[in-house]
Structures are given as C-alpha cells and as structure tokens.
Amino acid sequence: MFSNADNLRLIADRYLRLAEQTTDTQERVKFLDYASVFMELAERRASESHEDQDISESTRSGDTASREE
Numbered sequence: 001m002f003s004n005a006d007n008l009r010l011i012a013d014r015y016l017r018l019a020e021q022t023t024d025t026q027e028r029v030k031f032l033d034y035a036s037v038f039m040e041l042a043e044r045r046a047s048e049s050h051e052d053q054d055i056s057e058s059t060r061s062g063d064t065a066s067r068e069e
Contacts, residue, residue, distance in 0.1 A: 005049060008042035 012035045019031035 003045075003049065005042045005046040008038050008045060012036075012038035012042060 015031045015035035015038065019028045019035065022028050022031065
C-alpha cells in the first residue's frame, strides 16, 4: 500500500511527464508548477509521517520505562 507521500510523488511525476511531452510553453510552465507543488506536499507529508513515528516510538519506550520502574 502506498503512503500519502508516495501518492503525491506519483502525481508530481505524472505532471513532470506531461510537461516534457507538451509543446505549448504555457502548458509546460503550468505542469512544472503543479509538479513542484505536489513534490513539496509529498516532502511535508513524509516529514510529518517521520515525526509521527518518532513520537509513537518515544511514547512506547516511555511506557516501557514506566512499567519497569
């Protein structure tokens, strides 16, 4: 199963391919802008996901430490 960040990267990749294929300059710029936005969203989502994992892991290790006391 793909994560949200992976899905956003796929969308960005699709826009990059569209930008490469078009001969219209305005369309190319539009597609490149869309690709840029989706890549930025993907990176944000990936970093949020890593932060969530870090919090989850620290919570679990904190629970383990309190049980050991």
